[in-house]
Amino acid sequence: MKKLLTIAALLSLSACSKVTIENYEKISVGMEKTALEQVLGSADSCEEKTLHTNCVWGNESKNITVTLVSDRVTLFSKKGF
Secondary structure, eight states, X not given: OHHHHHHHHXXXXXXXXXXXXXXXXXXXXXXXXXXXHHHHOSOSEEEEOSSOEEEEEEOSSSEEEEEEETTEEEEEEEEXX
């Protein structure tokens, strides 16, 4: 029974993922970080560089990667869709 509940919880979390093609298509160059987070939620990881920040939503097999400069989208890509 415990395994069944764990599996159900994992499935519900993956079903709620905001890493979808529909949300990817809502991203645009120049979009502010706050608007981006309204679409995708908080990033799973961000790495700050000297002049930009790279953020990733999702995992190794399926993700959306966004490069931000001054808290605005400059580049974005998808993997696993």
